[in-house]
Amino acid sequence: MGRIKTNDTTSRREVIIEKAAALFKEKGFKATSMRELADIVGVEAASLYNHIKSKNELLNIICFDVANRYMQMISDIEAEKISSLEKIEKLLRFHITGMVKHFDEVYVSDREWKHLEEPYLANLQTQRRTYRRRIAAIIEDGIKKKEIKKIDAPTAVLIMLHAVSGIESWHRSKEKINGKELEENMVSILVSGLRK
Amino acid sequence: MGRIKTNDTTSRREVIIEKAAALFKEKGFKATSMRELADIVGVEAASLYNHIKSKNELLNIICFDVANRYMQMISDIEAEKISSLEKIEKLLRFHITGMVKHFDEVYVSDREWKHLEEPYLANLQTQRRTYRRRIAAIIEDGIKKKEIKKIDAPTAVLIMLHAVSGIESWHRSKEKINGKELEENMVSILVSGLRK
DNA sequence: ATTTGCTGCTAACGTTTGTTAGTGTATTTT
DNA sequence: AAAATACACTAACAAACGTTAGCAGCAAAT
Numbered sequence: 470m471g472r473i474k475t476n477d478t479t480s481r482r483e484v485i486i487e488k489a490a491a492l493f494k495e496k497g498f499k500a501t502s503m504r505e506l507a508d509i510v511g512v513e514a515a516s517l518y519n520h521i522k523s524k525n526e527l528l529n530i531i532c533f534d535v536a537n538r539y540m541q542m543i544s545d546i547e548a549e550k551i552s553s554l555e556k557i558e559k560l561l562r563f564h565i566t567g568m569v570k571h572f573d574e575v576y577v578s579d580r581e582w583k584h585l586e587e588p589y590l591a592n593l594q595t596q597r598r599t600y601r602r603r604i605a606a607i608i609e610d611g612i613k614k615k616e617i618k619k620i621d622a623p624t625a626v627l628i629m630l631h632a633v634s635g636i637e638s639w640h641r642s643k644e645k646i647n648g649k650e651l652e653e654n655m656v657s658i659l660v661s662g663l664r665k
Numbered sequence: 666m667g668r669i670k671t672n673d674t675t676s677r678r679e680v681i682i683e684k685a686a687a688l689f690k691e692k693g694f695k696a697t698s699m700r701e702l703a704d705i706v707g708v709e710a711a712s713l714y715n716h717i718k719s720k721n722e723l724l725n726i727i728c729f730d731v732a733n734r735y736m737q738m739i740s741d742i743e744a745e746k747i748s749s750l751e752k753i754e755k756l757l758r759f760h761i762t763g764m765v766k767h768f769d770e771v772y773v774s775d776r777e778w779k780h781l782e783e784p785y786l787a788n789l790q791t792q793r794r795t796y797r798r799r800i801a802a803i804i805e806d807g808i809k810k811k812e813i814k815k816i817d818a819p820t821a822v823l824i825m826l827h828a829v830s831g832i833e834s835w836h837r838s839k840e841k842i843n844g845k846e847l848e849e850n851m852v853s854i855l856v857s858g859l860r861k
Numbered sequence: 862a863t864t865t866g867c868t869g870c871t872a873a874c875g876t877t878t879g880t881t882a883g884t885g886t887a888t889t890t891t
Numbered sequence: 892a893a894a895a896t897a898c899a900c901t902a903a904c905a906a907a908c909g910t911t912a913g914c915a916g917c918a919a920a921t
Contacts, residue, residue: 472868472917481868497779499695503909515910516869524909580776583693601834621842624850627835628828635827638797639820646817654820662858668887668898677898699879711880712899720879864921870914878907883900890895 473510482520485510489527490573498528498581528581529589535578536596538567543603553611557629558660560604564633565652572640579634601626608663618665629659669706678716681706685723686769694724694777724777725785731774732792734763739799749807753825754856756800760829761848768836775830797822804859814861825855 473481488509492501503524507514521527542563546556568575582593604626611617632655639651646654669677684705688697699720703710717723738759742752764771778789800822807813828851835847842850 497693497695499693500780502907504907512868513870515871515912518910519868584696618853620853621846621850623838623840624835624842624847625854627831628851628854631827631829631831631834632824633827635823638823638827642819644819646820650817651820654817655824657814657816658821658824658858659854660858662854662856698877700877708898709900711882711901714880715898862921865919867916867918869916872912874909874911876908879905881904882902885900886898888895888897891893 471511473512485517485520486527486530487573490531490577493528493531493577493581494573498577498584525584525586528577528585531574532578532582532585532589532593535571535574536593536600539600540596543600547603547607552616553607553614554616554660554664556607557604557611557617557663558656560607561629561633561656561659562652564630565636565655566648568633568636569640569648569651572636576634576637601630604629611663615665617663620663625663628662632659667707669708681713681716682723682726683769686727686773689724689727689773689777690769694773694780721780721782724773724781727770728774728778728781728785728789731767731770732789732796735796736792739796743799743803748812749803749810750812750856750860752803753800753807753813753859754852756803757825757829757852757855758848760826761832761851762844764829764832765836765844765847768832772830772833797826800825807859811861813859816859821859824858828855 473484475481475484479487485506489501489506492506492509496505503517504514507517510517543560546559546563549556549559551559582590582597585593601623605622608617608622608625612619612622636651639645669680671677671680675683681702685697685702688702688705692701699713700710703713706713739756742755742759745752745755747755778786781789797819801818804813804818804821808815808818832847835841
């Protein structure tokens with residue numbers, strides 16, 4: 470069939486991972502076969518194994534790539550000296566732009582993590598749980614400081630995160646407003662939903 | 666193995682569908698095998714086919730059950746003589762209680778519809794699209810009447826619906842507030858996010 | 862120019878998949 | 892009690908799956 474094309478910044482391995490993310494998003498992890506992936510990459514199925522260890526490794530890479538980005542970000546935000554509501558807004562904007570930019574990856578990591586194998590599965594679940602707790606902590610802090618209305622913080626987190634993951638249907642839709650407008654609308658609705 | 670237990674209100678077929686919904690939710694449609702389902706129902710895999718036509722029929726039933734319930738509901742709400750914001754709140758409450766009560770079904774219909782086959786796939790997609798449009802129309806009406814702040818209606822719909830589907834993680838969580846509280850919190854955040 | 866490693870190929874493996882055929886037995890209907 | 896229907900079983904199928912083994916050619920390093 471020929472070899473996998475690379476430019477200088479992208480290794481063959483990375484090409485495979487990118488195409489895998491796109492396929493996993495479109496059809497789901499379990500419904501994507503290595504032969505399909507190989508087809509799209511432009512190679513026979515067996516050849517993929519020169520670059521990766523297994524199908525599940527692909528999912529691992531995708532999921533932890535995303536998770537690590539978010540963990541980095543929240544650490545940065547926690548350290549900043551701004552109000553709680555501003556922190557939440559910043560975090561929200563990061564999630565929105567991140568979703569628009571790394572759509573496939575984020576989508577897969579959100580919807581397909583069930584198919585991770587141990588110990589990765591347990592690992593990611595813990596990471597996600599602590600991530601949500603850290604956001605909830607920011608909100609609770611904001612409530613204490615009377616910047617944020619008195620609500621159940623975990624519920625607020627749940628709303629925020631899932632609202633963002635809804636960008637999926639924006640991505641698909643035809644009558645698309647542009648990314649920046651989308652961001653402003655989401656921030657407007659969600660932030661004023663929290664403000665006291 | 667023995668036969669499928671039924672009480673008087675639930676047919677054997679319905680037992681299978683319920684257990685299927687639970688399994689599809691937990692492992693995903695593609696990752697659930699008919700042999701697993703049979704095990705849980707308490708029967709050999711082949712015996713399932715005395716009650717259903719195929720694995721995909723199970724998914725069809727689950728998805729369209731949910732879709733039909735929603736379509737019924739929005740027609741009712743449209744007909745009521747209350748303000749737009751009240752309509753949105755009512756709809757929101759319906760979604761929340763529906764998600765809490767028929768969790769497996771709704772979850773599966775939300776996340777696994779990709780695996781429907783034609784013509785059911787196209788059918789459901791259209792239904793979902795028109796459903797979202799009808800909600801957006803209510804919101805736009807509210808904007809015109811100055812009950813709702815000026816925002817992009819499709820974006821608001823997207824936030825609402827996906828926020829509700831986030832109840833999934835509430836369902837899983839340990840430190841659970843009760844269903845009624847959850848509902849009040851969600852309504853509070855989302856409705857005041859819309860109000861002018 | 863020769864070696865070395867990278868990357869592709871074909872062929873095949875052992876499993877698991879959804880589903881059908883055919884048969885026997887319990888339950889319901891007549 | 893006899894006949895008909897409902898339902899479960901065993902056995903087997905063809906197809907699809909992820910992955911490995913073994914080999915050939917091209918690219919980069921010596």
